[in-house]
Amino acid sequence: MPSLFSLTYYDPPPELARHVLALFHFEWDEPAIADRHPGALGQLVLFPYGSGHLHMGAEPAAIRGDAHMLAGFETAAPFTMDGPWHAIGASLSPLGWAALTGEPANTHFNRFIPAGSLIxxxxxxFAADLNVRYRAGDLSGKQACDLLAQWIAPRLTEQRAQHERLIEYTFRWLGSSLNPDVDLLFAGLDYSRRQSERLVTRYFGLAPVALARKYRAVRAASLLAQPELTDEGEAEIASAFYDQPHMIREIRRYCGYTPTRLGGPGEPLFQAMLRMKNLERLKDFRRIG
Structure with missing residues (x-):
C-alpha cells in the first residue's frame, strides 16, 4: 500500500540547535484526514494547504490560517483536516518556545494558536508570502524550512542564565531514562522544590511528575513504533512500567491508542510523529550532571 503522506526532517542551523530541535516538511494529499498529534513539545508551523479542527474540548476548535503555534498537549490531540494538507514547521525546545514567544508554555497548552497573536x-x-511562493512551486519544502529558520533566528530573546540552566538540566533529566527519578531533578536545580516545580511547569507546560509520566508513555510508544525493537529498548520499556497492562493503560492515556505492536491500529501520522527528531534528541541529553 503506498504511503498516505510524506514527512521529512531537516537539522536546524548549528546556531539554532538549542532552540529548534528539528525543521520539517509535511505533505498529505488526501481530501479528508483524521489523526492525532502527540504534542510533546512546541511548534511553529505554516500551512500552505489545509484547514480543519482540533477535537479536545466540548466544541471543535478551528485550525485555519497561514501560521499556527502550539505549546504542547497534555494528552494526544485528535484532529480532522480538509486536504490536501501541507506544513512547513519548526519543532521548538522549551527554551525555543520561551525565547520566541516570551510566554509560559503551561498557559497555552492544549490548543493550536494563530501565530500572530503570540509573536x-x-x-x-512572512507566512502569507512563503505559502504563496510554495503553492506557486517557487520554493521546495527544504527551501521553505531554511527560510523559516532564518526568520526565527533574529527574533529569539535571551532568557535568564539560571532559567536556561534549569531548562537544559530538565531536558537532560527527561532523557536520562524512561522513568527518571524526580528527586534527582530537584537535587540538580538551584531552586527550592516549590520554585523548581513552578519553573518546570512554566517552561515545559507540565509539573515534573506529570511531565515524566507523559514522556515515559510517548517515548515507550515511540520505541514500540519502530520496525525493529532492540533488546535494549525492550528491556528499557519493561523496567519503566509495573507490567504490560500498566504500560498499555499509560500509552492509551497519553497517546490515545494501543501500539500496533500490541494489537492496536494506531493512526499513521501519529506513528510517524512518534519517531520525530525532537524525541530522538532526548538521547543527546542522557547524562545528568
Whole structure:
C-alpha cells in the first residue's frame, strides 16, 4: 500500500540547535484526514494547504490560517483536516518556545494558536508570502524550512542564565531514562522544590511528575513504533512500567491508542510523529550532571 503522506526532517542551523530541535516538511494529499498529534513539545508551523479542527474540548476548535503555534498537549490531540494538507514547521525546545514567544508554555497548552497573536503580525506577513511562493512551486519544502529558520533566528530573546540552566538540566533529566527519578531533578536545580516545580511547569507546560509520566508513555510508544525493537529498548520499556497492562493503560492515556505492536491500529501520522527528531534528541541529553 503506498504511503498516505510524506514527512521529512531537516537539522536546524548549528546556531539554532538549542532552540529548534528539528525543521520539517509535511505533505498529505488526501481530501479528508483524521489523526492525532502527540504534542510533546512546541511548534511553529505554516500551512500552505489545509484547514480543519482540533477535537479536545466540548466544541471543535478551528485550525485555519497561514501560521499556527502550539505549546504542547497534555494528552494526544485528535484532529480532522480538509486536504490536501501541507506544513512547513519548526519543532521548538522549551527554551525555543520561551525565547520566541516570551510566554509560559503551561498557559497555552492544549490548543493550536494563530501565530500572530503570540509573536506579532510580522509572522503573518512572512507566512502569507512563503505559502504563496510554495503553492506557486517557487520554493521546495527544504527551501521553505531554511527560510523559516532564518526568520526565527533574529527574533529569539535571551532568557535568564539560571532559567536556561534549569531548562537544559530538565531536558537532560527527561532523557536520562524512561522513568527518571524526580528527586534527582530537584537535587540538580538551584531552586527550592516549590520554585523548581513552578519553573518546570512554566517552561515545559507540565509539573515534573506529570511531565515524566507523559514522556515515559510517548517515548515507550515511540520505541514500540519502530520496525525493529532492540533488546535494549525492550528491556528499557519493561523496567519503566509495573507490567504490560500498566504500560498499555499509560500509552492509551497519553497517546490515545494501543501500539500496533500490541494489537492496536494506531493512526499513521501519529506513528510517524512518534519517531520525530525532537524525541530522538532526548538521547543527546542522557547524562545528568
Amino acid at each position: 506579532g503580525p510580522e509572522i503573518n506577513d
